[in-house]
Amino acid sequence: MSEEDPNFLIENLDKIRVFNSYLFLIIQQQDEPIVYSSIIDLDKQLKSIEKVKATSQVSAALSSGEDALIKDEVSFDGESKIPFIMKIHHFDLNNQASQLYIYGDLSFLNKTHSRMAMWSVASLILYIVIGILLFYYFQRRLGHPLTQLRDIAYDYAKNDFSKQTQSNYKDELAQLALAMNKMGKSLEVTGAATRQEKELLENIVTSISTGVLYYNQDKTLLMSNPLGDEYLQHLYRSDQVMKTVIPEVLEYKIDSVIKFPEKVSYENNIDDYYYNITLIPLFDENLESVRGVLVSIQNITKEKRLDIMRNDFINNISHELRTPLVMIQGYSEAILDDVAETQEEKKKWLRLSVRNLFE
Numbered sequence: 283m284s285e286e287d288p289n290f291l292i293e294n295l296d297k298i299r300v301f302n303s304y305l306f307l308i309i310q311q312q313d314e315p316i317v318y319s320s321i322i323d324l325d326k327q328l329k330s331i332e333k334v335k336a337t338s339q340v341s342a343a344l345s346s347g348e349d350a351l352i353k354d355e356v357s358f359d360g361e362s363k364i365p366f367i368m369k370i371h372h373f374d375l376n377n378q379a380s381q382l383y384i385y386g387d388l389s390f391l392n393k394t395h396s397r398m399a400m401w402s403v404a405s406l407i408l409y410i411v412i413g414i415l416l417f418y419y420f421q422r423r424l425g426h427p428l429t430q431l432r433d434i435a436y437d438y439a440k441n442d443f444s445k446q447t448q449s450n451y452k453d454e455l456a457q458l459a460l461a462m463n464k465m466g467k468s469l470e471v472t473g474a475a476t477r478q479e480k481e482l483l484e485n486i487v488t489s490i491s492t493g494v495l496y497y498n499q500d501k502t503l504l505m506s507n508p509l510g511d512e513y514l515q516h517l518y519r520s521d522q523v524m525k526t527v528i529p530e531v532l533e534y535k536i537d538s539v540i541k542f543p544e545k546v547s548y549e550n551n552i553d554d555y556y557y558n559i560t561l562i563p564l565f566d567e568n569l570e571s572v573r574g575v576l577v578s579i580q581n582i583t584k585e586k587r588l589d590i591m592r593n594d595f596i597n598n599i600s601h602e603l604r605t606p607l608v609m610i611q612g613y614s615e616a617i618l619d620d621v622a623e624t625q626e627e628k629k630k631w632l633r634l635s636v637r638n639l640f641e
Contacts, residue, residue, distance in 0.1 A: 439610040493579030
């Protein structure tokens with residue numbers, strides 16, 4: 283519009299006066315103001331314009347003689363730099379070069395930024411205070427009860443059921459504490475019953491006349507009774523192996539039972555001792571894999587020795603009676619065959635056979 287009719291801008295500049303201290307318009311001709319629009323004093327405007335003209339971007343735009351829209355910063359009287367925006371428009375007025383300067387002071391952005399920074403700091407401090415308060419609130423309401431529940435759970439794991447949780451609220455944590463107390467009571471009763479059963483089982487296993495050995499899948503001895511230990515001692519002495527190593531014959535049998543889960547029985551002669559060994563596979567809950575092998579040991583040494591004595595006695599008796607019986611048989615057959623003709627001869631042979639039997 284200023285290029286088509288510059289006078290229109292000059293005549294109507296009063297109508298577009300800006301009642302704002304951050305924005306003003308000024309028209310200069312030969313560096314002299316001819317019209318200005320602002321509520322700011324003209325001298326102050328001119329000082330601001332001259333200061334702005336000294337900046338590198340505005341100076342370059344004025345030197346080029348072209349219109350420009352410049353955004354930059356300027357410092358007045360050693361103060362901090364103030365951002366500004368300036369529109370420079372060149373036109374001819376009455377055949378003379380003129381310039382329209384539209385200057386916008388953006389210092390309010392700095393103030394706005396400062397206020398925003400203050401509000402941000404205040405908000406941050408407020409959030410920190412609220413966070414600390416919430417932390418202590420939740421620490422008291424949730425942290426301490428959960429820590430107490432954790433410590434009591436550790437005590438339960440150590441079979442210490444003397445402590446119980448306390449809760450002053452009626453919420454989910456209180457219900458959890460109540461459930462924890464009930465669980466502790468149940469575990470205490472179950473533990474006592476388990477200990478009694480274990481003690482009873484140990485007494486039974488210790489007092490029975492059958493040796494017991496229990497190996498897991500890794501062939502580690504988990505349980506034994508005195509008779510089972512005695513059998514192992516005989517094996518260790520006969521195989522001459524360390525007590526930390528499972529005897530070879532027993533290891534082979536256990537491997538066989540784990541691979542083919544069936545009951546296996548065999549007799550084992552160690553020096554002058556005789557044992558009847560039975561290996562029984564024990565399955566896990568799903569009855570699919572063997573979790574261990576129970577070795578039952580019967581000491582049959584007395585039975586074996588009695589059987590040997592019986593056989594020796596029978597053999598000795600048979601040997602001792604064989605000759606007298608043969609003679610008795612000969613005399614008897616002679617009497618039956620009437621070899622002895624008279625009654626006196628028959629009585630004589632009968633007395634001889636009886637005498638040979640007892641001599």
